[in-house]
Amino acid sequence: MERPRREAQLLLMAYLNKDELWLMSHALDTVADADGLKTWVTRRQKNEPLEYITNKVSFYSQEFFIKEGALIPRPETELLIDEVLKRVDAESTLTIVEVGVGSGIISILLAQHLPKAKIIAVDISQDALQVARRNMELFSLSERIALREGNLLDTVTEKIDLLVSNPPYIADDEPLESNLDYEPDLALFGGSIGDEIIQKLLDETSSRAIPMFACEMGYDQKEKVARYLDGEYTSLEFYKDLSGHDRGFVLTLEKNI
Ligand SMILES: C[S@@+](CC[C@H](N)C(=O)[O-])C[C@H]1O[C@@H](n2cnc3c(N)ncnc32)[C@H](O)[C@@H]1O
Incomplete structure (x- = not known):
């Protein structure tokens, strides 16, 4: 994992369905039901792409649905x-x-x-x-x-x-x-x-x-x-x-x- 802190934030935002601003203003909160989040972290530790875990991918400034079985769109x-x-x-x-x-x-x-x-x-x-x-x-x-x-x-x-x-x-x-x-x-x-x-x-x-x-x-x-x-x-x-x-x-x- 190249950017562990950033990836943890991205996983957390997707898990809670919240944006960056919300995350920053709730930095001291605890996650009530964290079992699903722990599963996500374990999957990421096994090198599964973040996009397949969160089912979201950003492309051309828009957010698309993605899951295993379809290629993750590449910026190029x-x-x-x-x-x-x-x-x-x-x-x-x-x-x-x-x-x-x-x-x-x-x-x-x-x-x-x-x-x-x-x-x-x-x-x-x-x-x-x-x-x-x-x-x-x-x-x-x-x-x-x-x-x-x-x-x-x-x-x-x-x-x-x-x-x-x-x-x-x-x-x-x-x-x-x-x-x-x-x-x-x-x-x-x-x-x-x-x-x-x-x-x-x-x-x-x-x-x-x-x-x-x-x-x-x-x-x-x-x-x-x-x-x-x-x-x-x-x-x-x-x-x-x-x-x-x-x-x-x-x-x-x-x-x-
Ligand atoms: C590199 S991916 C591109 C996916 C998407 N268009 C993108 O740019 O992210 C190539 C796609 O071609 C499909 N594919 C492979 N062989 C094919 C064939 N013979 N006929 C039609 N589609 C094919 C694959 O299933 C895959 O979805």
Whole structure:
């Protein structure tokens, strides 16, 4: 545990359902029923992520529901959303498809910022879809986002204007930190090389002539993506995360979507 004092505060706030200000002004109070809190602390000692214990995660300045079975949203994924929003008019009526919806954060943010877009969100995992469904209800977006269980784009017959994805992109045998043990393999591992799902999505983009594809990727996958596409596009722009690592790309097959 890197920040034990801070994490204890976060656990306490979530357990009591109180905010920081309340905690500071009640610093000398005792917790009446602390058994549940002790269980939470024990879980955290075993390296279970704080977010799975509290069932809360903050993303793009909003609080989402999360539980084991769906990937905990990462701050760098906010950049993928920014890259899309930079290129799409707020009034646009595009059909957007997200592959690998997980907790639902990307589709929810896009639905909030693009009120006229039609959004279809797919995941292969029922556990993830359950979490996504709960978040769509929480943000009153169940009517705006069509959730589907399926493999990649198998369940999508509609014409797609924009494909977006934060797919699993880690190689199957890559050794990972122990806190990742709690997160679903389906959300992390993309195949023996790691970029297999990205390649399948690139194939779909080209075979269905999808005008734009925005995708998160591993820090070392830029060259492979560029090589795989071999110049078959109008533009291919890579973006970096806040640590300066290559983190994703936006592929455009047509100039104006
Ligand atoms: C890295 S997580 C991303 C979750 C969420 N979009 C986010 O950014 O936090 C990848 C998601 O892709 C889903 N997934 C993996 N393989 C898939 C496939 N073949 N078809 C559809 N979804 C898939 C996983 O279940 C997981 O929810």
